[in-house]
Amino acid sequence: MNTFKLKIRTPERSAYEGDAEEIIFSTPEGRIGIMANHMPIITAVAENTVELKCDGVMRTAAIGQGICKVFRNEVEFDVSSMEWADEIDEVRAKEAYERAAIRMKEQADRLEHVRNQASMARALARLKAVNVQHL
Amino acid sequence: MSMNNTGEIKARMKSIRQTVQIANAQKLIAASRIGKAQKMLADSKPYHDNIRQTIAELLALHPEVLTPFVGDNWKTSLRPGFLVLSSDTGLAGGYNSNLVKFSEQELTANAYKPVTVLVQGHLGRDALLRKGLPVDTTKQWRVSVPSMRDAGEISKFILSLFENHTIDGFGIIYTKYYSAAKLEPVREKLFPLPPESFGDAGIIHSDVSFEPSPEAVMEMLIPKYIKGFIYGCLIHSWTSELASRVTAMDNAIRNGREMLDKLNLAYNRARQAAITQEITEIVAGANALAE
Numbered sequence: 173m174n175t176f177k178l179k180i181r182t183p184e185r186s187a188y189e190g191d192a193e194e195i196i197f198s199t200p201e202g203r204i205g206i207m208a209n210h211m212p213i214i215t216a217v218a219e220n221t222v223e224l225k226c227d228g229v230m231r232t233a234a235i236g237q238g239i240c241k242v243f244r245n246e247v248e249f250d251v252s253s254m255e256w257a258d259e260i261d262e263v264r265a266k267e268a269y270e271r272a273a274i275r276m277k278e279q280a281d282r283l284e285h286v287r288n289q290a291s292m293a294r295a296l297a298r299l300k301a302v303n304v305q306h307l
Numbered sequence: 308m309s310m311n312n313t314g315e316i317k318a319r320m321k322s323i324r325q326t327v328q329i330a331n332a333q334k335l336i337a338a339s340r341i342g343k344a345q346k347m348l349a350d351s352k353p354y355h356d357n358i359r360q361t362i363a364e365l366l367a368l369h370p371e372v373l374t375p376f377v378g379d380n381w382k383t384s385l386r387p388g389f390l391v392l393s394s395d396t397g398l399a400g401g402y403n404s405n406l407v408k409f410s411e412q413e414l415t416a417n418a419y420k421p422v423t424v425l426v427q428g429h430l431g432r433d434a435l436l437r438k439g440l441p442v443d444t445t446k447q448w449r450v451s452v453p454s455m456r457d458a459g460e461i462s463k464f465i466l467s468l469f470e471n472h473t474i475d476g477f478g479i480i481y482t483k484y485y486s487a488a489k490l491e492p493v494r495e496k497l498f499p500l501p502p503e504s505f506g507d508a509g510i511i512h513s514d515v516s517f518e519p520s521p522e523a524v525m526e527m528l529i530p531k532y533i534k535g536f537i538y539g540c541l542i543h544s545w546t547s548e549l550a551s552r553v554t555a556m557d558n559a560i561r562n563g564r565e566m567l568d569k570l571n572l573a574y575n576r577a578r579q580a581a582i583t584q585e586i587t588e589i590v591a592g593a594n595a596l597a598e
Contacts (some may be wrong), residue, residue, distance in 0.1 A: 250354050
């Protein structure tokens, strides 16, 4: 199977560097998949799970917001965070989700609302990544 | 030094020895943290460089994309906010006083007048308040090992000031770390920034498409850029504080050792004088008996 070069970088570390066969992730407009020799694009990346196929094995991770650049069979992600499913603390993610849900009900000002939405999305992405792995 | 009493000199030497020990411990702690801070800076560099470069590419391909964060240079009509990065702890030589002097100059001598000044670290905050600058005392960020989390909190607050139109520009004053021997307070503009400041776009792939739209990608990039910029400043300032502390403690240790040498000499002299006097007295006494 054709492969492409994949780099996933976060502010704290270079989270992944190597060849991959396929990567599926979310943009603000929905999920997309990228395979080898994709046309060049720069796209916004939304907080959600990513599925990464490499040597025929599918791995799941949760990633934060950021961008993805595709040029000449090289795919670069610059995202605020990335954790493999087995690195995620499920209990913590669940608590964060519940906290955000409670705050959401209290309905503060607009900025507060946007922040709550963001932390909810972060928690949800982590929970999803953990659960996909268990399926 | 009018110390002829050996006991007095001994007590003084003991106290200096303790001071030197404290200075030494401070120095070792600071020195070990510098390496860690520099690794953090290096680790975050590829991410931030790419964010900045993507903004450059986007601006080169789509100059029509409007964002209030990119634009003309600072006009006199600007109402900027400022962030000053100082420290919470002393024992760092001239680190804070240099920064405060520089900040006062920067914040009063220019055509634009700051509408709000945010300060990290209470030493800088107290000093700038006394100078009568519009310091926001409700935001008391503490200085600790820099993290993306801190940078995120600060950048969120700055963006909220921008959103409710309190400010229309932002600058950061911090101590830049060039090398252990060269630390300098600098003022850098965070926004609005001239498009050139994002650097060379490099090879432009004109067939690249921005999804969902160039505007949406720009909207995603700007907060990341601001957060990353602040993170870099936090690390620079943290490293400078540590380096400044190492130098200050080195001086303290050297001065302490010099003083110990002098006191040691004085102690020996006093001891000798006491012995000589005792011998003189004994001899005088013996002579008196013999007579």
